[in-house]
Amino acid sequence: MNVVVFLRLALLSCSLWLSAVTVCAAQQLDFQRSEDDSSIQLAYRWKDFQNQEQSLSFTLDKQQINRQFQKLKTYQPLVAQQHIMLAMQRAARAVDPKQARISVRILGQSLQYQVRARNPAIIDEWQTRLLSLEDQAFDDYLASNYYARYHDYLGQEGVKPDHLRYANESIETLLPAANAIYAKLLDNSQPRAYVNILLSWLQSIPYDNLENRLTSNGSGFLPPADVLISNHGDCDSKTTLAVALLRSMLPNMSMVILYLPGHALLGVQLSHREKDATVNIEGIDYLLVEPTGPAAYSVGEAAPTSLSAIAGNMFTYEKVGSLAQLTSSE
Numbered sequence: 001m002n003v004v005v006f007l008r009l010a011l012l013s014c015s016l017w018l019s020a021v022t023v024c025a026a027q028q029l030d031f032q033r034s035e036d037d038s039s040i041q042l043a044y045r046w047k048d049f050q051n052q053e054q055s056l057s058f059t060l061d062k063q064q065i066n067r068q069f070q071k072l073k074t075y076q077p078l079v080a081q082q083h084i085m086l087a088m089q090r091a092a093r094a095v096d097p098k099q100a101r102i103s104v105r106i107l108g109q110s111l112q113y114q115v116r117a118r119n120p121a122i123i124d125e126w127q128t129r130l131l132s133l134e135d136q137a138f139d140d141y142l143a144s145n146y147y148a149r150y151h152d153y154l155g156q157e158g159v160k161p162d163h164l165r166y167a168n169e170s171i172e173t174l175l176p177a178a179n180a181i182y183a184k185l186l187d188n189s190q191p192r193a194y195v196n197i198l199l200s201w202l203q204s205i206p207y208d209n210l211e212n213r214l215t216s217n218g219s220g221f222l223p224p225a226d227v228l229i230s231n232h233g234d235c236d237s238k239t240t241l242a243v244a245l246l247r248s249m250l251p252n253m254s255m256v257i258l259y260l261p262g263h264a265l266l267g268v269q270l271s272h273r274e275k276d277a278t279v280n281i282e283g284i285d286y287l288l289v290e291p292t293g294p295a296a297y298s299v300g301e302a303a304p305t306s307l308s309a310i311a312g313n314m315f316t317y318e319k320v321g322s323l324a325q326l327t328s329s330e
Helices: 062-067 077-093 120-144 163-168 175-183 191-204 224-230 235-249 304-311 323-329
Strands: 027-035 039-047 053-061 101-107 110-116 147-151 157-161 255-260 263-268 278-281 284-289 316-320
Touching (some): 053 062, 053 191, 077 120, 101 120, 110 120, 163 235, 175 191, 255 278, 255 284, 263 278, 263 304, 284 304
Antiparallel strands (some): 255 316, 278 284
């Protein structure tokens, strides 16, 4: 994995990640929200990278938002474990007792199962099948509640919200916001200009501290529309929102979500300049993009702490498919 970076500094938690850097801070001047039975009207004013005042207003479909992500359950390891146990017990009951007897139970904090049979080959076969079934049942439980497996750069495993799925399923809902940003561009503007307007706006939205991904079980994460409506969000939430908006207006641009210790940012595949900070993943150079704030970083700029973590390979990533790829896979 080749990485183009220029600085190495000590890592900070997300709450200090950008504020510790001596750069201009993104500044939100005003936020207004109103709603009726069918819609939510949002209006923002902020200072951009040139310290110029910008404004943005749009209306979201309230019913469409209310239909999304409303029946999701907080990830609970014990509930997930019970789901897995029930799936494995159903499979065990289907076994001919003349061939094998299988018991599955939760003992303390662990799920245990035992296969008894006269034929060692049958024991081996069912142990393999039960391991596979355990993995599948866990993945099914995660998918039904919009979660996904996660591992950090050290290989430690955990569970996090399925950020890509949240982003993909928010594209249509957030189209009014994406169109409002697009309307601010001059004719024949380059994609970089769209990304920069988006960044200066998102960075001005107040941020929350990011909980530890390995232990929080998704606590604190907000779906993209909720970040806009509540006017705040942590690193993962604001990065997921950025993916949804960028995918809407730049449907074929390749992107990656970069997960650093206590932080998240994006890599976008755009033409870049010599001074731009990039990361090379699977042979592709991605420009670094910091949606979180409050420090104001334009496309190709990143916090020194982000650069340091990437230079040390202290990150993992998820590739974001193009809109055409997403459509063809449904």
